[in-house]
Amino acid sequence: MSQPRFRNWQAIQDEVLRRIHARDWPPGHVIPNEVDLAAEFGCARATVNRALRALAEAGMLERRRKAGTRVALHPVSRATVDIPVxxxxxxxxxxxxxxxxxxxxxxxxxxxxxxxxxxxxxxxxxxxxxxxxxxxxxxxxxxxxxxxxxxxxxxxxxxxxxxxxxxxxxxxxxxxxxxxxxxxxxxxxxxxxxxxxxxxxxxxxxxxxxxxxxxxxxxxxxxxxxxxxxxxxxxxxxx
Amino acid sequence: MSQPRFRNWQAIQDEVLRRIHARDWPPGHVIPNEVDLAAEFGCARATVNRALRALAEAGMLERRRKAGTRVALHPVSRATVDIPVxxxxxxxxxxxxxxxxxxxxxxxxxxxxxxxxxxxxxxxxxxxxxxxxxxxxxxxxxxxxxxxxxxxxxxxxxxxxxxxxxxxxxxxxxxxxxxxxxxxxxxxxxxxxxxxxxxxxxxxxxxxxxxxxxxxxxxxxxxxxxxxxxxxxxxxxxx
DNA sequence: CAGATTATTATGTCTATACATAATATCGCC
DNA sequence: GGCGATATTATGTATAGACATAATAATCTG
Known part of the structure; x- marks a missing residue:
């Protein structure tokens, strides 16, 4: 089962989102750790980290050391508002x-x-x-x-x-x-x-x-x- | 002139912000490139990149390839609003x-x-x-x-x-x-x-x-x- | 000299490795 | 069994090196 090999962090982000949307990983689900995902996606752990960190900042994932990464239970809409001069x-x-x-x-x-x-x-x-x-x-x-x-x-x-x-x-x-x-x-x-x-x-x-x-x-x-x-x-x- | 050596990206972020606030780097000013800053701060370029990227996401800096990094001219207040269930x-x-x-x-x-x-x-x-x-x-x-x-x-x-x-x-x-x-x-x-x-x-x-x-x-x-x-x-x- | 081509440059990103840190799980002891 | 010390684990981050990419500057050509 040779993976398509996700080579950049955006591709990984999209794939993670796809699994969340497809309910492969439902809300609350603890997703595999970075090392395993890196192995599965055929990339370095830092690349997985970048993708997951971005998703956490967007409010889609919740991450805690040792506890792991889980799909956010309450997907708050996090909007950024620019207030110009x-x-x-x-x-x-x-x-x-x-x-x-x-x-x-x-x-x-x-x-x-x-x-x-x-x-x-x-x-x-x-x-x-x-x-x-x-x-x-x-x-x-x-x-x-x-x-x-x-x-x-x-x-x-x-x-x-x-x-x-x-x-x-x-x-x-x-x-x-x-x-x-x-x-x-x-x-x-x-x-x-x-x-x-x-x-x-x-x-x-x-x-x-x-x-x-x-x-x-x-x-x-x-x-x-x-x-x-x-x-x-x-x-x-x-x- | 042995620098205090900024070892983590938050410290670098703070130092960059200090220079912006102190008007060492006024709005519109093109700041040194990542390689030079890394040399000055005594850290890896990736660490500088992390700090500057975070500041760019916050709207404080504007970055463009080749053109370099400049202090934002119109410091829009970028607020993130969480809209919960x-x-x-x-x-x-x-x-x-x-x-x-x-x-x-x-x-x-x-x-x-x-x-x-x-x-x-x-x-x-x-x-x-x-x-x-x-x-x-x-x-x-x-x-x-x-x-x-x-x-x-x-x-x-x-x-x-x-x-x-x-x-x-x-x-x-x-x-x-x-x-x-x-x-x-x-x-x-x-x-x-x-x-x-x-x-x-x-x-x-x-x-x-x-x-x-x-x-x-x-x-x-x-x-x-x-x-x-x-x-x-x-x-x-x-x- | 205008327009197209090439070189240069700063950021963007990936890799592999290492160590730090926080939180949990486990073990040993009383 | 309860409790504190210790081990384990997943994320967080730093590093050096490499290549990719976009945008500009320089150069070549008609």
Missing amino acids: IRQEIEDRGQSYTYRMFSRKIARPPVSIQARLCPDSPVDCLHVTALHLASGVAYVFEDRWINLATVPAAANQNFDTISANEWLLATVPYTHGDISFTAEAAAGAEADLLGTARGAPVFVIDRTTWDHDRAITTVRLSYAPGYRIRTSVGTPVSV | IRQEIEDRGQSYTYRMFSRKIARPPVSIQARLCPDSPVDCLHVTALHLASGVAYVFEDRWINLATVPAAANQNFDTISANEWLLATVPYTHGDISFTAEAAAGAEADLLGTARGAPVFVIDRTTWDHDRAITTVRLSYAPGYRIRTSVGTPVSV
Whole structure:
């Protein structure tokens, strides 16, 4: 029984997926170990490892040392969402980007914001509100607090030509961030600026970013009606 | 100048990230090639490759053969969102899961659904609506069409005890899917079932899944107010 | 000089081997 | 039989070397 010899890791990945789909290896099933698979596929163990590791990252397999590799019981859909810079997002749609700042002042943030930016002791923050427009039409309203203890340089920026969104990305590197998506009712001023009725559903992205342990900024982005985040799931099978 | 010798790929990843954050390597900068970095770090090229590949997958670097590796110009936040089975999601919150089916009938879907499930020629589909409850409270309303040409077995399932969501995941493997997130106004029956006012903002997930080129199902999940998808971004630095 | 061909280069990957590490299984002891 | 020490096992990772591949740069040719 001379095997067709799977020579690259994608081919092995596809074959493993095929067996999962064909229920040769049903959910929960412990699959053969890397050495055996390498022998069966006629390749090095490192190649099998590469294929299985990729499948584990995609959520199809669960791997534990000594315990082995099993087919995931709950095949969660693991989608990767790219959240681009707003200017980029608009220009990628073939529309022209404009930007209008509405307010900019230094203040102590409300406790809800303090909890995220400076949980230990309140510090001065820069509060900026602005609107991003696509071909002249309101696209997203930005309500941002910048931690001046982490980013003192922000105090010297007036943000009337370049948005805080872009300035921060270009100036202040971050190590990690929290993001959440919700559907909320458009509040007063927000609704007016987005050109929608009060109480209309708006898609909201809340994001807080840090540089190591120091919070940089927290922002609420409320998108005009019709906004949709698209993504896809699925193992990168060469269909 | 004896280097500290970076012996594992995570250490190399951290060092590369440090240089990016420190603006030693600003956005757009072409970093040294793998051979040089391996020499500098005192490790094998494969180890450098592992570190850089991981950073490229995270969106921090852009790599092209021959052209080399450069720091990403637009550091898009690449977030991975796990979309679990609904029962799992509710039970993970420590709440009890219940399920109520509302309607189930075989019919030709409307054109908007046909476009996704059977673009070539209309086929019979199973239309199921149901409500998932967390500790007795409405959690998410499910409006699903199942392609009977792809999944004929679904016609024999009444879905009164097990939800279509779970049955499909356990029975029909899929290769890939489209997902989108929107904020929409709760429509009539939907609003009543979710226990919210009509027109109230609901978070909606639309998903269509395929097995290779054959569409399996398309579903609209509208979540009760307060629903929030959380995720995080950031390179896996060992902070 | 334009266009086609060839050389160069950096990443992509495979191999074989070795050792590290975490988790389980087993054994010996009380 | 219960419990702690030890052996075993599968994955995780590092290494040096090799060849593949894509994209660019250089060169040749009409």
